[in-house]
Amino acid sequence: xxxxxxxxxxxxxxxxxxxxxxxILKGAGENWxxxxxxxxxxxxxxxTQITAANANSLTPKWVYHIPKARGLRTRPIVYDGVLYATxxxxxxxxDARTGRLIWExxxxxxxxxxxxxxxxILGDRIFFVTGDVHLVALDRRNGAMLWQKxxxxxxxxxxxxxxxxxVKDKVLVGVSGGDSGMRxxxxxxxxxxxxxxxxxxxxxxxxxxxxxxWGNYVEYGGxxxxxxxxxxxxxxxxxxxTGNPWPDFYxxxxxxxxxxxxxxxxxDADTGKMKWYFQFTPHDTxxxxxxxxxxxxxxxxxxxxxxxxxxxxxxxxxxxxxxVTGEFLRATKIVDKLDWATGVxxxxxxxLVPGKDPTPSGNRACPGVRGATNWMSPSxxxxxxxxYVVTLEQCDVYTSSAKEPEPKKNFAGGGASPKPVELGQFxxxxxxxxxxxxxWEYPMTGPAESWAGAFSTAGGVVFFGDDDGHLVAVDAKxxxxxxxxxxxxxxxxxxxxxxxxxxxxVAIASATAIFAFGLFEPMPVx
Amino acid sequence: MHLKxxxxxxLIALPPxxxxxxxxxxxxxxxxxxxxxxxxxxxxxxxxTSCTVCHGPNGQGGRGPNLRQRGMWHPMDDDALFxxxxxGVPGADMPATNLPDxxxxxxxxxxxxxxxxxxxxxxxxxxxxxxxxxxxxxGCSNCHAILGRGxxxxxxxxxxxxxxxxxxxxxxxxxxDADGFPRHKAIRATLKDGRVIEGVARNRTNYSVQVQDKSxxxxxxxxxxxxxxxxxxxxxxxxxxxKKLSSREIExxxxxxxxxxxxxxxxxxxx
Numbered sequence: 103x104x105x106x107x108x109x110x111x112x113x114x115x116x117x118x119x120x121x122x123x124x125x126i127l128k129g130a131g132e133n134w135x136x137x138x139x140x141x142x143x144x145x146x147x148x149x150t151q152i153t154a155a156n157a158n159s160l161t162p163k164w165v166y167h168i169p170k171a172r173g174l175r176t177r178p179i180v181y182d183g184v185l186y187a188t189x190x191x192x193x194x195x196x197d198a199r200t201g202r203l204i205w206e207x208x209x210x211x212x213x214x215x216x217x218x219x220x221x222x223i224l225g226d227r228i229f230f231v232t233g234d235v236h237l238v239a240l241d242r243r244n245g246a247m248l249w250q251k252x253x254x255x256x257x258x259x260x261x262x263x264x265x266x267x268x269v270k271d272k273v274l275v276g277v278s279g280g281d282s283g284m285r286x287x288x289x290x291x292x293x294x295x296x297x298x299x300x301x302x303x304x305x306x307x308x309x310x311x312x313x314x315x316w317g318n319y320v321e322y323g324g325x326x327x328x329x330x331x332x333x334x335x336x337x338x339x340x341x342x343x344t345g346n347p348w349p350d351f352y353x354x355x356x357x358x359x360x361x362x363x364x365x366x367x368x369x370d371a372d373t374g375k376m377k378w379y380f381q382f383t384p385h386d387t388x389x390x391x392x393x394x395x396x397x398x399x400x401x402x403x404x405x406x407x408x409x410x411x412x413x414x415x416x417x418x419x420x421x422x423x424x425x426v427t428g429e430f431l432r433a434t435k436i437v438d439k440l441d442w443a444t445g446v447x448x449x450x451x452x453x454l455v456p457g458k459d460p461t462p463s464g465n466r467a468c469p470g471v472r473g474a475t476n477w478m479s480p481s482x483x484x485x486x487x488x489x490y491v492v493t494l495e496q497c498d499v500y501t502s503s504a505k506e507p508e509p510k511k512n513f514a515g516g517g518a519s520p521k522p523v524e525l526g527q528f529x530x531x532x533x534x535x536x537x538x539x540x541x542w543e544y545p546m547t548g549p550a551e552s553w554a555g556a557f558s559t560a561g562g563v564v565f566f567g568d569d570d571g572h573l574v575a576v577d578a579k580x581x582x583x584x585x586x587x588x589x590x591x592x593x594x595x596x597x598x599x600x601x602x603x604x605x606x607x608v609a610i611a612s613a614t615a616i617f618a619f620g621l622f623e624p625m626p627v628x
Numbered sequence: 629m630h631l632k633x634x635x636x637x638x639l640i641a642l643p644p645x646x647x648x649x650x651x652x653x654x655x656x657x658x659x660x661x662x663x664x665x666x667x668x669x670x671x672x673x674x675x676x677t678s679c680t681v682c683h684g685p686n687g688q689g690g691r692g693p694n695l696r697q698r699g700m701w702h703p704m705d706d707d708a709l710f711x712x713x714x715x716g717v718p719g720a721d722m723p724a725t726n727l728p729d730x731x732x733x734x735x736x737x738x739x740x741x742x743x744x745x746x747x748x749x750x751x752x753x754x755x756x757x758x759x760x761x762x763x764x765x766x767g768c769s770n771c772h773a774i775l776g777r778g779x780x781x782x783x784x785x786x787x788x789x790x791x792x793x794x795x796x797x798x799x800x801x802x803x804x805d806a807d808g809f810p811r812h813k814a815i816r817a818t819l820k821d822g823r824v825i826e827g828v829a830r831n832r833t834n835y836s837v838q839v840q841d842k843s844x845x846x847x848x849x850x851x852x853x854x855x856x857x858x859x860x861x862x863x864x865x866x867x868x869x870x871k872k873l874s875s876r877e878i879e880x881x882x883x884x885x886x887x888x889x890x891x892x893x894x895x896x897x898x899x
């Protein structure tokens with residue numbers, strides 16, 4: 103009851119415009135309010151000012167350099183003409199029309215530097231996580247700190263990199279550190295007070311169901327939760343993906359499926375209780391975290407309308423699952439270089455090719471360690487019915503180590519890297535999720551080092567960062583090139599779109615700066 | 629997990645700190661084997677009998693760590709390297725050895741030469757014999773230049789001895805594709821106006837390509853002008869040097885290249 107009162111307070115004390123849960127429910131529009139664009143994780147905007155017909159006249163509008171930034175992972179959010187971008191232990195609010203700084207918040211306590219993927223917003227509050235695993239609430243108007251809560255310890259092998267997910271009156275976060283021998287979890291906090299309301303551990307305690315799938319090291323199983331999930335408000339379920347089991351490349355001490363690593367878990371948004379799970383890669387030894395968010399889509403599957411989640415996984419398969427029950431419906435390949443499994447059986451379990459595990463002398467397997475795709479944003483466009491996925495065709499030589507695993511230290515039990523002559527290649531691929539068929543692809547050039555994803559619009563355009571540092575626009579129906587811009591450095595974040603002063607903008611973080619673009623118009627006389 | 633971590637964490641075999649400190653106390657004096665070409669050659673022979681089973685004949689790794697990629701193993705100083713070979717790595721598969729110290733120093737000198745610049749370690753071949761081969765029979769200078777003399781297409785070798793190890797230099801000659809040859813893709817562009825441009829791609833994206841031909845002329849092509857583009861999967865460098873030249877000649881060229889640095893060469897024996 104008290105919680106409801108708090109929520110009412112948040113929603114109905116508007117000195118200025120405030121972000122309500124109902125606003126987030128509507129998805130992207132003039133604003134871009136969540137990391138994935140909307141709760142469904144479609145990374146889709148209904149904006150139509152920029153179209154396939156006029157995208158070739160896009161021009162840069164502003165650039166904001168973030169001091170000392172290296173390899174920015176931030177995907178900004180935008181509300182009411184203000185863009186919020188994060189860096190390691192920092193948040194900045196920028197005028198979304200001019201790129202001018204409005205305020206900045208630098209966390210003075212956290213000594214743990216690292217990637218940060220973005221912020222979340224509710225009411226008048228901005229939420230973000232620090233490298234040393236604190237959730238911080240700031241006043242969105244001036245960056246003043248309202249509260250901060252520690253929800254994990256660096257000494258326990260944890261850190262935090264994700265953009266939080268606001269669900270109703272709660273802020274959901276996860277943890278990184280799956281290569282260190284830790285135990286992953288998703289936590290929900292009150293947006294108002296910072297009180298922790300529930301926590302779901304992705305590795306069961308010894309004796310709990312699922313713990314028998316681990317052997318030794320169950321306390322340090324990993325299954326990190328470093329990418330925020332998606333949400334179905336009608337089912338009240340949060341869909342969250344989990345990372346690799348630990349040690350990453352050596353499975354000899356953790357015989358079994360290693361639940362719930364490399365999985366998708368469906369959690370009750372109010373209690374954090376698991377309704378179902380689906381494991382993509384049982385007993386993973388290739389570090390194929392499942393971190394690529396599940397996209398909530400309704401589609402006609404085998405002649406029947408189904409509520410599904412569609413998920414492109416590092417292991418090379420595109421999965422369709424019933425999102426009410428977790429029932430496996432289909433898996434199809436998203437890459438050609440896939441040799442660890444011949445396919446997926448009727449229950450969704452991979453049919454393994456023997457002898458693809460890492461070995462002390464090195465064993466080549468495909469996809470590579472960064473996966474057939476990864477956390478870079480996919481996009482689903484209801485207009486074309488297509489799912490756009492950045493994919494990587496690469497094989498790596500996987501090595502395992504004889505060294506005794508040391509929990510809480512960065513130790514992966516081996517390693518993986520491509521042969522220098524066998525570097526991978528990125529493609530943007532469009533799939534029909536109803537059939538799993540590849541409809542078109544856009545091959546990229548570059549050093550195979552990208553982490554940039556995509557969004558698409560009702561204007562019929564897909565925007566994505568390519569492997570050569572370009573922001574690229576292609577036709578959503580055909581994949582035909584429309585426009586590109588060279589940012590001058592490698593891209594490690596996904597783009598967004600928003601409207602300010604009646605004009606549609608596109609923004610992306612490069613390694614060190616935020617770039618914003620809009621349609622060309624002559625500058626007005628000052 | 630990010631790629632750089634793989635490089636850092638992969639295949640680590642750290643010597644215990646205590647062992648390092650002990651080695652520092654007892655073996656502070658620089659051993660003459662380090663950087664001595666003859667000692668390196670002798671160390672290689674010992675390495676091939678004792679170490680190659682785990683670390684591979686060229687130090688490329690196997691059961692044990694890759695010794696050629698510095699990121700893959702601890703950047704040990706000479707004494708720690710000696711101590712690791714002598715005492716092994718407790719808790720891992722690396723055993724201790726009974727070899728006398730002078731032989732261990734030779735192995736250490738060889739292992740160091742796998743990663744240290746060839747200019748510092750010295751190379752076993754004869755640089756004076758390698759020089760005319762480079763400018764003449766081997767044909768290296770058709771594509772490579774040293775201090776402004778030589779060809780344009782290949783990488784400049786004026787300071788190559790200061791940046792590459794002996795093994796790297798050797799590998800580049802006998803297996804030019806091994807390092808992935810970035811920035812030197814052989815390319816043939818047929819333009820829509822009928823012109824054909826052949827050379828090396830200094831850079832290439834979906835939208836433009838920067839081609840340099842044998843004469844050094846640079847073509848900055850917009851891909852809209854290009855009808856077809858053939859990119860060779862191989863390095864433009866010939867792949868038959870191991871057949872055309874004797875192993876002695878290749879060793880001599882490596883020795884010549886190992887001297888190429890802006891620093892004056894000083895024989896390790898005189899240090």
